[in-house]
Amino acid sequence: MADLIVVDRDGVEHKVEGKVGVSVMETLRELDWGVAAICGGMCSCATCHIYVDDAWLGKLPAPQPDEKELLQELSGYQPNSRLSCQVQLEESVSGLRVSIAPDE
Amino acid sequence: MEGNVVIVGASHAAAQAVDSLRREGFSGRLVLVGDEPELPYQRPPLSKKYLAGEFDPARLWIRPASFYEQQRCEVRLGRRAVAIDRERQSLALDDGSVLPYDALLLATGGRVRPATVPGAQLAGIHYLRTRADVDGIRADLAPGRRAVIVGAGYIGLECAASCAKLGLSVTVLEMAPRVMSRVVAPEMSAFYQAEHASHGVDLRLNTTVAAFEGGPRVSGVVCSDGSRFPADLVIVGIGIVPNVELAAEAGIACDNGIAVDEFCRTSDPKVYAIGDCCSHPSPHYRRRIRLESVDNAFEQAKTAAANICGREVRHDKIPWFWSDQYDHKLQIVGLSQDYDRVVLRGDPATRSFSCCYLKGRELVALDAVNQPRDFMVAKKVIAERVPLDLGRLGDPAVSLKEAGLPA
Numbered sequence A: 001m002a003d004l005i006v007v008d009r010d011g012v013e014h015k016v017e018g019k020v021g022v023s024v025m026e027t028l029r030e031l032d033w034g035v036a037a038i039c040g041g042m043c044s045c046a047t048c049h050i051y052v053d054d055a056w057l058g059k060l061p062a063p064q065p066d067e068k069e070l071l072q073e074l075s076g077y078q079p080n081s082r083l084s085c086q087v088q089l090e091e092s093v094s095g096l097r098v099s100i101a102p103d104e
Numbered sequence B: 001m002e003g004n005v006v007i008v009g010a011s012h013a014a015a016q017a018v019d020s021l022r023r024e025g026f027s028g029r030l031v032l033v034g035d036e037p038e039l040p041y042q043r044p045p046l047s048k049k050y051l052a053g054e055f056d057p058a059r060l061w062i063r064p065a066s067f068y069e070q071q072r073c074e075v076r077l078g079r080r081a082v083a084i085d086r087e088r089q090s091l092a093l094d095d096g097s098v099l100p101y102d103a104l105l106l107a108t109g110g111r112v113r114p115a116t117v118p119g120a121q122l123a124g125i126h127y128l129r130t131r132a133d134v135d136g137i138r139a140d141l142a143p144g145r146r147a148v149i150v151g152a153g154y155i156g157l158e159c160a161a162s163c164a165k166l167g168l169s170v171t172v173l174e175m176a177p178r179v180m181s182r183v184v185a186p187e188m189s190a191f192y193q194a195e196h197a198s199h200g201v202d203l204r205l206n207t208t209v210a211a212f213e214g215g216p217r218v219s220g221v222v223c224s225d226g227s228r229f230p231a232d233l234v235i236v237g238i239g240i241v242p243n244v245e246l247a248a249e250a251g252i253a254c255d256n257g258i259a260v261d262e263f264c265r266t267s268d269p270k271v272y273a274i275g276d277c278c279s280h281p282s283p284h285y286r287r288r289i290r291l292e293s294v295d296n297a298f299e300q301a302k303t304a305a306a307n308i309c310g311r312e313v314r315h316d317k318i319p320w321f322w323s324d325q326y327d328h329k330l331q332i333v334g335l336s337q338d339y340d341r342v343v344l345r346g347d348p349a350t351r352s353f354s355c356c357y358l359k360g361r362e363l364v365a366l367d368a369v370n371q372p373r374d375f376m377v378a379k380k381v382i383a384e385r386v387p388l389d390l391g392r393l394g395d396p397a398v399s400l401k402e403a404g405l406p407a
């Protein structure tokens, strides 16, 4: 387990125990903040969009080209956008802070 | 809203309905009835990574068990709904219990279409819809075994790719002259045929199965042209039949599925239907359609939940779907049933291209192969009916966003 700080769509901050070794999406979906994750983590749907706190952005491996392409076409795209199914949670990023992006 | 809501079927559509009903403020008794022994799980990985043994089974659940507790949802698994009494507004289950409802939500999905040729009952002949089905298939998989797959739709081809990856010798038998012929253009079929061939899959088109041979286990497949294919196992993927009987026997109107309006309501205003089991009007395509996709199950669940709770919401979405075969990401948006021309963006030889389906200058559907940006942009271009410049559309150096005719 690693700490994960999640800011929900109402701006409320939650500290949760995230599962290590799987994507952040798995934790978010179980915790029910409206992350649809329709394709189940196949990087095919862009319905698991989050913003990563700037302080953490550089500590994560950079997104692959297909993830970037999906992100850039979302209306809520920001430079710190990620697909949560493509971000692995590891002990090394315990305390990772993310916000759930608006539904589109 | 208070009272009783009962959901029949426990899969993609139902899991989302539980979530959406509570979000819309339903505070009454919520019961979920499903005839499979498990909580709702994801079906798409079944023919993909789960079949190939690359998917952690614990990740199959759509929501953990704690979710249903938190949502105060009574879950009745391994139970079949057998009859709807519309006058009394109650639902009878196969254990004799009766559940009253103020709103009934049918999410009964579909069942596999069975092969009816001689020998279809032999052991070793599999179908693929449920987790139990795949676990049965997996028990029969071993490198070097001969798998014959009947049907070259998405599921058949995904199975072929997964079996080839595992080192089986794979033959696919398809009645039509090309693969995925119901849903994609010939250009797309050609690409996927070549990909399967390059992975050693023996694809036989224009080939109709006449019988299965062997006993008690299947040992081969005989085709109507007399050709024979030895088999250690067979997987039949020839489509699904919507589960309409529960509704039909109660006198609810059906039309290629349980017929609903744009509010997901059936001919009985207390009964709603969502997901693979229902047909619904598509305002965008101006006709009645029945879809088999996770996204549709998800969106209709949200729509039905809102309407049950008294918030009028219309279902008007552009459908989309994905399929993974080998390393190729196929993303499909829109319906490609009514088009007059196809324009390719990019060269299939590069394995990254899109196939655009047009009616006049309007994009009605797009298949993106390893081309996620086109998929995302196409959703908007289709929904907004943007008139396109076909020359620019065919130039992959011009982004799809820039391919609109000047206003």
Ligand SMILES: Cc1cc2nc3c(=O)[nH]c(=O)nc-3n(C[C@H](O)[C@H](O)[C@H](O)COP(=O)(O)OP(=O)(O)OC[C@H]3O[C@@H](n4cnc5c(N)ncnc54)[C@H](O)[C@@H]3O)c2cc1C
Residues within 6 Å of the ligand: B008, B009, B010, B011, B012, B013, B014, B033, B034, B035, B036, B043, B044, B045, B046, B047, B079, B080, B081, B082, B107, B108, B109, B110, B111, B128, B129, B130, B155, B243, B246, B274, B275, B276, B277, B291, B292, B293, B294, B295, B297, B320, B321, B322, B323, B324
């Ligand atoms: C192998 C496979 C791969 C797929 N891949 C993709 C993909 O890549 N992308 C995509 O978008 N879609 C995919 N799909 C389709 C997708 O899974 C379906 O569209 C989705 O499951 C539909 O959900 P549903 O809830 O409407 O129905 P279903 O998933 O069919 O569930 C209906 C449930 O209701 C139960 N039931 C029926 N009648 C009764 C009754 N009387 N009482 C109690 N229970 C009942 C059934 O047993 C079943 O458990 C795939 C499907 C399969 C099988």
Ligand code: FES
Residues within 6 Å of the ligand: A025, A037, A038, A039, A040, A041, A042, A043, A044, A045, A046, A047, A048, A083, A084, A085, A086
């Ligand atoms: S879950 Fe579909 S892209 Fe992340």
